[in-house]
Amino acid sequence: MNPVHRKTFPENLPKNETKFPAMDVFICTADPDKEPPMVAVNTALSILAFDYPTEKLSVYLSDDGGSERTLFAFMEAAKFAKHWIPYCKENEIMDRSPEAYFTSDYTCFPRTHEIKVMYDTMKAKVEKGDNIYRPTHVFNQWDANFTRQQHPTIIQVLLDSTVEDVLGHAMPNLIYVSREKRKATHHHFKAGALNVLLRVSETMTNAPIILTVDCDMYSNHPKTPLKALCYFLDPSTDSDNIAYVQFPQIFHGINQDDIYGAEFKFIFQINMTGFDGLLGPSHVGTGCFFRRRVFYGDLSSPTLEQTRTQSIQSNEVLARCHEVANINFEAQTKWGSELGYRYGSMLEDFNTGYHLHCKGWRSVFCLPNRPAFLGTAPMNLHDLLNQTQRWSIGLLDMNFSGYNPINHGLKHLPLFQAMCYIHYISWPIWCIPLVIYSFLPQLALIHSLPILPKVSDPWFLLYGFLFVGAYGQDFLEFKLGGGTTRGWYNNQRAWIIRSLSSYTFAVIEYTFTKLFASSAVFNVTSKVVDEEASTRYNHGMMEFGVESLFFYPISVAALHNLIALISGVTGVLKHGGRQDLFLQFLLVSFGVVNSWPVYQAMVFRNDPGKMPLKITLTSVAISSMLYLVPPFAF
Ligand SMILES: O=c1ccn([C@@H]2O[C@H](COP(=O)(O)OP(=O)(O)O[C@H]3O[C@H](CO)[C@@H](O)[C@H](O)[C@H]3O)[C@@H](O)[C@H]2O)c(=O)[nH]1
Numbered sequence: 001m002n003p004v005h006r007k008t009f010p011e012n013l014p015k016n017e018t019k020f021p022a023m024d025v026f027i028c029t030a031d032p033d034k035e036p037p038m039v040a041v042n043t044a045l046s047i048l049a050f051d052y053p054t055e056k057l058s059v060y061l062s063d064d065g066g067s068e069r070t071l072f073a074f075m076e077a078a079k080f081a082k083h084w085i086p087y088c089k090e091n092e093i094m095d096r097s098p099e100a101y102f103t104s105d106y107t108c109f110p111r112t113h114e115i116k117v118m119y120d121t122m123k124a125k126v127e128k129g130d131n132i133y134r135p136t137h138v139f140n141q142w143d144a145n146f147t148r149q150q151h152p153t154i155i156q157v158l159l160d161s162t163v164e165d166v167l168g169h170a171m172p173n174l175i176y177v178s179r180e181k182r183k184a185t186h187h188h189f190k191a192g193a194l195n196v197l198l199r200v201s202e203t204m205t206n207a208p209i210i211l212t213v214d215c216d217m218y219s220n221h222p223k224t225p226l227k228a229l230c231y232f233l234d235p236s237t238d239s240d241n242i243a244y245v246q247f248p249q250i251f252h253g254i255n256q257d258d259i260y261g262a263e264f265k266f267i268f269q270i271n272m273t274g275f276d277g278l279l280g281p282s283h284v285g286t287g288c289f290f291r292r293r294v295f296y297g298d299l300s301s302p303t304l305e306q307t308r309t310q311s312i313q314s315n316e317v318l319a320r321c322h323e324v325a326n327i328n329f330e331a332q333t334k335w336g337s338e339l340g341y342r343y344g345s346m347l348e349d350f351n352t353g354y355h356l357h358c359k360g361w362r363s364v365f366c367l368p369n370r371p372a373f374l375g376t377a378p379m380n381l382h383d384l385l386n387q388t389q390r391w392s393i394g395l396l397d398m399n400f401s402g403y404n405p406i407n408h409g410l411k412h413l414p415l416f417q418a419m420c421y422i423h424y425i426s427w428p429i430w431c432i433p434l435v436i437y438s439f440l441p442q443l444a445l446i447h448s449l450p451i452l453p454k455v456s457d458p459w460f461l462l463y464g465f466l467f468v469g470a471y472g473q474d475f476l477e478f479k480l481g482g483g484t485t486r487g488w489y490n491n492q493r494a495w496i497i498r499s500l501s502s503y504t505f506a507v508i509e510y511t512f513t514k515l516f517a518s519s520a521v522f523n524v525t526s527k528v529v530d531e532e533a534s535t536r537y538n539h540g541m542m543e544f545g546v547e548s549l550f551f552y553p554i555s556v557a558a559l560h561n562l563i564a565l566i567s568g569v570t571g572v573l574k575h576g577g578r579q580d581l582f583l584q585f586l587l588v589s590f591g592v593v594n595s596w597p598v599y600q601a602m603v604f605r606n607d608p609g610k611m612p613l614k615i616t617l618t619s620v621a622i623s624s625m626l627y628l629v630p631p632f633a634f
């Protein structure tokens, strides 16, 4: 009801840059295969080259993959940064991720060619991942007992203020951290990684402002930190209780009209402006500037001053860092419950933002015209469904926690803000009505049984109003948010697809994990681009290809709707039109139109992305069985 659109004026910030607060940046990576080290390197470089006083900037990389390839890549990146940072600043480059820059229409400056050769050489060296380049004194930490799930802490300072770039300016800090892992101890996924970084950075640089980004979310605008400062330093508003400034997740490489609705325009952009008229936007994990002190207790906790007397390379500092990155450090502490990122939900970002709002903090949404950060979205259907299944499990975790937005939220939040959170945690539960609407009216139509009101019935008006109202509002908001009509159509279809598959499986998996006390896994989304699949994606084709469990309910529902439509039409031809079946016809036709890419993938396609034969045959069998369900089963 009160969407807020903000604008910043960084030119009004104090001219004296030495007055700016220090900034610690946290980059998370977790798997060198799904998140190629060069992706993280580009993100780090784009951030190291921020238009921000370098002596105040520190970049921490958390490597949950515990990968020597990633460390090696970052050692190379540290060397390249000495050329890249001054090059960007001197020439006022906007794309400070070298990969993004060199694949764009870049202008040539005196050193451009030289820098490009340097970048390409580094990239080739990193991607080759050859052992010969590795200095043994660092890499002997990867001994025979080292595995991703079980290894000691590794902390490596790759750049500090004693290092100079090629023009003689001080470099920002760059620190590699791979926290200790033990198989028997829960490491709390990304939340655990961020909490380790909070403590390591507190020991080393203790900057009052923290930026968190995922490894694929590179900076697309060098002045973004200044925009965030506009809110934190604004003397004209009550800026002291701003916990975080959230920038939207925006993606590069999404195909025309976004066939999977992977942009999540409502979550990341449209709804955020609505949230901003209340207490502020939810937290979406990346592209977010925090005040450090929000992680250390309540609103009244004192501002942590940055005290940096010792070199971050000193033995004392490093020893303390190892101590706080130790797996047992958090035992019997409030980390994860009252301190740092909150544990207990796979959706640590949303959950943590929610807790901060409940504590009385506010947040701000910043949507500049040129996206501040750009990342990768899942580019095939299986990955997308996997991702949204994980999110849904995270929401269910919140639903069934003692901090549920209904009982806890309504007490601690303004009514509308609580309602927004309730709206989100209900996401996975949408699978129940959606499954019913995809199967039941169809089943009834097969037997010419009316179960929805007929056109002359006053209830018909209610159904019509709800359908047109909900879809109409959705459409209007999507268009006003800058979306296309096709994009909106794909978005609503993606919602149905998710409801039938990832939400449904999330509810099932969540129930199982609770019944059998097992724990869910965090399936990291792949950031690798498969050339062939990406050509199909760019042509707007839906990618099936793999025998994913997710595809069964989708293809069964598609066939079931088609069979219902055909048998309904046959019935009309035989016995004449029936007014009381009109709504069912409408619904089923809508289902069939939405299922078009599924039929295509089953019948008309012959590329590797087509529906696997096993799934097609099984779905034909299941939908034929549904067709044969006798009417008295109702
Ligand atoms: O044990 C883990 C698992 C993941 N990650 C990192 O978490 C980030 C997000 O993982 P990704 O696979 O990209 O998940 P997405 O679903 O794309 O991410 C969204 O959803 C996540 C919550 O599920 C949030 O953490 C993210 O910020 C948000 O972008 C990545 O940088 C990973 O490296 C870790 O550091 N440790």
Ligand SMILES: [Mn+2]
Pocket (backbone or CB within 6 Å): 214, 216, 376, 525
């Ligand atoms: Mn991601």
